[in-house]
Amino acid sequence: LPANPSLLVGAGDDAAVLELTQRQGCVVTVDMLTEGVDFVLSQVSPRRVGRKSLAVNLSDLAAMAARPVTAVVALALPRIGGLELAKELYEGLIPLAEQYGIAIAGGDTNTWDGPLVISVTALGETTSHGPLKRSGAQPGDAIIVTGQFGGSILGHQFDFEPRVAEALALAANFALHAGIDVSDGLSLDLWRMAKESGCGAVIDLNKVPIAQAAVTLANSGDDGDTPLAHALADGEDFELILAVPPDAAERLLAEQPLACGCTRIGEFIAEPGLWQLDAARGRLPLVPRGFEHRMEK
Numbered sequence: 654l655p656a657n658p659s660l661l662v663g664a665g666d667d668a669a670v671l672e673l674t675q676r677q678g679c680v681v682t683v684d685m686l687t688e689g690v691d692f693v694l695s696q697v698s699p700r701r702v703g704r705k706s707l708a709v710n711l712s713d714l715a716a717m718a719a720r721p722v723t724a725v726v727a728l729a730l731p732r733i734g735g736l737e738l739a740k741e742l743y744e745g746l747i748p749l750a751e752q753y754g755i756a757i758a759g760g761d762t763n764t765w766d767g768p769l770v771i772s773v774t775a776l777g778e779t780t781s782h783g784p785l786k787r788s789g790a791q792p793g794d795a796i797i798v799t800g801q802f803g804g805s806i807l808g809h810q811f812d813f814e815p816r817v818a819e820a821l822a823l824a825a826n827f828a829l830h831a832g833i834d835v836s837d838g839l840s841l842d843l844w845r846m847a848k849e850s851g852c853g854a855v856i857d858l859n860k861v862p863i864a865q866a867a868v869t870l871a872n873s874g875d876d877g878d879t880p881l882a883h884a885l886a887d888g889e890d891f892e893l894i895l896a897v898p899p900d901a902a903e904r905l906l907a908e909q910p911l912a913c914g915c916t917r918i919g920e921f922i923a924e925p926g927l928w929q930l931d932a933a934r935g936r937l938p939l940v941p942r943g944f945e946h947r948m949e950k
């Protein structure tokens with residue numbers, strides 16, 4: 654297992670011990686994937702599920718501009734075939750942990766008669782720039798996104814690269830006011846960010862970077878959605894939305910420091926709500942769409 658200097662006692666003892674130095678904040682995030690809800694094992698290999706279970710957490714650490722340190726893994730395995738399943742999950746998870754230099758500090762494994770459940774808790778540390786929150790966007794800030802959007806169901810939802818290095822590089826070199834990673838849909842997560850910040854957001858729909866997968870999905874078209882509709886509403890892009898003050902945004906866009914690209918898709922405004930630019934009428938309301946877990950009584 655990969656080591657991390659912050660992990661003083663790792664897997665194998667009753668609990669792990671972390672050294673938190675320099676009063677840096679410890680950033681904690683957890684994500685649970687359940688078979689039948691988040692994936693179907695007849696359609697995806699356990700390796701990719703294992704990789705994703707850690708990658709989604711790394712994406713949340715990236716959203717906070719935090720450096721990953723360690724993670725713990727909780728598994729509920731089906732009684733039949735559970736051992737082989739666990740092995741394959743780790744074969745997907747460990748290489749990603751190694752890639753990001755994080756140690757797996759421990760975990761817990763149960764068996765039961767239900768489906769596979771994998772829950773990963775990741776811990777990270779903030780840098781000297783502090784945590785990047787959702788709530789810091791100010792009117793006038795540019796809305797800057799990494800990468801491209803839509804069609805993640807065609808494979809990106811499992812194979813995406815969490816934007817950890819990108820977030821750390823941007824936070825180190827540019828003034829960032831707020832950030833979020835897109836797990837539920839570009840328009841929905843942007844709307845949440847604006848709401849948390851007590852302001853609104855207006856998108857220039859012509860500027861939204863559309864993934865090739867969104868085009869493919871639209872062309873295969875059983876639902877009649879356009880590539881843009883997919884880009885705005887499909888979940889699990891795991892790209893970043895950032896609020897960047899105008900001067901920094903201008904420099905960032907000129908320098909283009911990331912291989913995945915950065916695009917300005919609009920700006921935060923004082924008036925609450927989500928809006929789209931309209932050439933004739935200024936701006937029009939835009940309904941935030943995306944994935945929301947259903948709750949029933």
Ligand SMILES: [Mg+2]
Nearest residue numbers: 713716834836
């Ligand atoms: Mg998130």
